[in-house]
Amino acid sequence: MNTVAVIGGGPAGAMAAERLARGGARVVVFEEKLGREKPCGGGLTAKALRRYPFLLEAAVGARRISQAEFIAATGESVRLHLRRPVAVCSRSVLNQRLLERAARSGAEVVVDRVVRLQRSAAGWELAGRQRNYRADFVVLAAGARSRLRPALVPDLAPKDFMLTFGYYVPGAEDLLRVQFLENIEGYAWAFPRPDHLSVGICAKVGEEKMAEVQARLHHFMEVFDYRRRGARMFAHLLPALTVSSWSDLRLAGDGWALAGDASGLVDPLTGEGIYFAMRSGELLGECLSAGEVAVYPQRVWEECGSQLAHGARLTGLYYRSNIFGKTLCTRMIQLCRRSDLVRDLLQDLVEGTQPYAGLLPRLYRGLGASLVEIGAQSLTGMFPRSDDGGGPGTGESRGPFGTLAPE
Numbered sequence: 015m016n017t018v019a020v021i022g023g024g025p026a027g028a029m030a031a032e033r034l035a036r037g038g039a040r041v042v043v044f045e046e047k048l049g050r051e052k053p054c055g056g057g058l059t060a061k062a063l064r065r066y067p068f069l070l071e072a073a074v075g076a077r078r079i080s081q082a083e084f085i086a087a088t089g090e091s092v093r094l095h096l097r098r099p100v101a102v103c104s105r106s107v108l109n110q111r112l113l114e115r116a117a118r119s120g121a122e123v124v125v126d127r128v129v130r131l132q133r134s135a136a137g138w139e140l141a142g143r144q145r146n147y148r149a150d151f152v153v154l155a156a157g158a159r160s161r162l163r164p165a166l167v168p169d170l171a172p173k174d175f176m177l178t179f180g181y182y183v184p185g186a187e188d189l190l191r192v193q194f195l196e197n198i199e200g201y202a203w204a205f206p207r208p209d210h211l212s213v214g215i216c217a218k219v220g221e222e223k224m225a226e227v228q229a230r231l232h233h234f235m236e237v238f239d240y241r242r243r244g245a246r247m248f249a250h251l252l253p254a255l256t257v258s259s260w261s262d263l264r265l266a267g268d269g270w271a272l273a274g275d276a277s278g279l280v281d282p283l284t285g286e287g288i289y290f291a292m293r294s295g296e297l298l299g300e301c302l303s304a305g306e307v308a309v310y311p312q313r314v315w316e317e318c319g320s321q322l323a324h325g326a327r328l329t330g331l332y333y334r335s336n337i338f339g340k341t342l343c344t345r346m347i348q349l350c351r352r353s354d355l356v357r358d359l360l361q362d363l364v365e366g367t368q369p370y371a372g373l374l375p376r377l378y379r380g381l382g383a384s385l386v387e388i389g390a391q392s393l394t395g396m397f398p399r400s401d402d403g404g405g406p407g408t409g410e411s412r413g414p415f416g417t418l419a420p421e
């Protein structure tokens with residue numbers, strides 16, 4: 015392999031470039047904006063920190079957070095002391111550090127926006143804003159909104175995205191907060207970063223108009239007293255692939271490969287994407303260095319794709335199911351207050367270590383008794399029935415986890 019062009023210097027591109035350069039390839043990373051504060055929570059799970067301990071080095075400046083509050087759509091809440099803290103970082107600092115690692119390994123970083131990609135007999139022609147380039151292999155790691163994707167694979171559909179909207183709020187806090195909301199597959203969050211908070215909301219595209227999603231976030235900010243004055247606003251798209259899109263996923267072809275958000279590798283249930291961007295970039299670098307790019311899609315699928323596809327199958331159930339009138343995520347928060355097992359399960363979800371394939375069996379095993387108790391209470395009126403707005407399926411006679419059978 016002569017020259018690999020990596021388009022995008024975010025977590026996916028930087029990791030791919032670093033791994034490729036270490037493997038001896040000539041790598042050029044194209045990044046249109048160095049030090050960009052990418053719209054993001056900046057949350058790094060325990061799973062990410064375990065695989066990439068350098069994320070905790072002082073230079074990344076991530077803030078470790080051990081206190082988290084989860085609030086159901088009903089307003090009921092639970093606070094957890096996280097067994098393994100999450101780390102929250104500024105994306106401009108994280109991206110810079112990752113690119114520096116790539117450069118130290120020998121990758122060249124070029125500040126330019128690639129505006130067009132074209133295949134030629136000699137390889138790839140890349141048209142940049144500053145000048146033109148050529149490469150033998152192209153890695154597209156240009157994020158969720160890349161206009162270059164259709165040069166390689168069909169674009170993702172609107173149903174494969176969440177829209178996000180939020181603010182960088184001045185101030186410092188020690189509590190990470192997540193609020194689930196009625197009738198949307200998403201949540202509002204407040205993640206404390208080193209010197210400000212990322213406060214935002216995500217919802218599946220098409221569920222609500224942007225103005226309605228914004229109004230929900232503003233309400234969340236008023237309730238919890240996050241100041242909007244002086245806060246910088248952001249909006250972005252976040253991949254959240256549907257089940258069918260996971261089965262159609264194409265990650266590599268002749269002379270090209272995709273990594274990170276450009277490929278849709280984001281957890282559709284939680285929105286976690288930094289880990290999957292880094293890991294897919296790294297796997298791609300390993301496979302390309304070994305001259306085995308054809309095995310890259312399989313490795314991604316085995317390590318994370320199948321898990322994320324399973325997450326897509328659970329999304330509707332998690333956010334919209336009807337368990338005695340409330341959604342699964344509301345019930346989880348209620349049950350956290352009485353069940354060690356559910357608290358452990360939530361801890362594992364926050365850490366990113368609970369495989370989705372095992373989520374329902376774990377709940378079924380441990381919650382039988384609690385669900386019977388809740389059912390009894392709902393009949394006696396302690397938990398209002400779903401005619402108070404508990405979501406679709408109201409009043410239907412269904413199993414405790416909707417229509418999805420236990421695995």
Ligand SMILES: Cc1cc2nc3c(=O)[nH]c(=O)nc-3n(C[C@H](O)[C@H](O)[C@H](O)COP(=O)(O)OP(=O)(O)OC[C@H]3O[C@@H](n4cnc5c(N)ncnc54)[C@H](O)[C@@H]3O)c2cc1C
Nearest residue numbers: 022024025026046054055056057128157274275287288291
């Ligand atoms: C609001 C929001 C909150 C989120 N919160 C979290 C969170 O808390 N934790 C988490 O794990 N994930 C979170 N995510 C997801 C996470 O941000 C992404 O999954 C992750 O950034 C993907 O990394 P990437 O390298 O694939 O793409 P990106 O981070 O988007 O990087 C792509 C890079 O490519 C550059 N680029 C784009 N086009 C070109 C071009 N044509 N030429 C040159 N350069 C180009 C861009 O400038 C950018 O630097 C969040 C996402 C959003 C939108």
